[in-house]
Amino acid sequence: ETGVTQTPRHLVMGMTNKKSLKCEQHLGHNAMYWYKQSAKKPLELMFVYSLEERVENNSVPSRFSPECPNSSHLFLHLHTLQPEDSALYLCASSQDLPDTQYFGPGTRLTVL
Amino acid sequence: AQSVTQPDIHITVSEGASLELRCNYSYGATPYLFWYVQSPGQGLQLLLKYFSGDTLVQGIKGFEAEFKRSQSSFNLRKPSVHWSDAAEYFCAVGVSGGGADGLTFGKGTHLIIQP
Numbered sequence: 001e002t003g004v005t006q007t008p009r010h011l012v013m014g015m016t017n018k019k020s021l022k023c024e025q026h027l028g029h030n031a032m033y034w035y036k037q038s039a040k041k042p043l044e045l046m047f048v049y050s051l052e053e054r055v056e057n058n059s060v061p062s063r064f065s066p067e068c069p070n071s072s073h074l075f076l077h078l079h080t081l082q083p084e085d086s087a088l089y090l091c092a093s094s095q096d097l098p099d100t101q102y103f104g105p106g107t108r109l110t111v112l
Numbered sequence: 113a114q115s116v117t118q119p120d121i122h123i124t125v126s127e128g129a130s131l132e133l134r135c136n137y138s139y140g141a142t143p144y145l146f147w148y149v150q151s152p153g154q155g156l157q158l159l160l161k162y163f164s165g166d167t168l169v170q171g172i173k174g175f176e177a178e179f180k181r182s183q184s185s186f187n188l189r190k191p192s193v194h195w196s197d198a199a200e201y202f203c204a205v206g207v208s209g210g211g212a213d214g215l216t217f218g219k220g221t222h223l224i225i226q227p
Binding site (some may be wrong): 005006029033035041042043045048056058090092096098099100102103104105106108 | 116144146148153155156157158161192197202207214215216217218219220
């Protein structure tokens, strides 16, 4: 595997479910990011991690919980989501802050 | 806080014609500037970036962009588009420090290629 990978690519969940999105980067980068892409809205930065420490949390609801166990992996834990949380969730990584970011293919999330 | 404006939501261009996609940013200092392209169902692919130096930057797939400080612009150009260029194009601004180390994106421009 090369670049940035995300699993699953598609996820459908009910509002009471708990699920996790996974991101893995094979680029040796030090920083990782979660973005949300909704229809007709700009990409929104959610979280930034640098060297496994969270450096930014853009007022994201607590029903989204990130985890960065090491510099290659990033998770987004989801619980009690709302239908308006349905979106494409993109992970990205960069060598440092700030720097060029490389994106994964995204997870298409649908909340019923 | 920084912001990015892409004034054109949709642009239609004939195959073989030239292309210019507009991007304006708002930021007090010189930002880092990027253009990304997104095909349906895919993530974002970096086309080119500007950090410093020569204000005309070359990217992949025959794209180029010019940073104009006086106009706070970073427009993307291509002399001759191909049908495979049909996609969503995003301009982005990156800044350093102050708890804002991610990118701020414009809303995107949807490029349609006519045969």
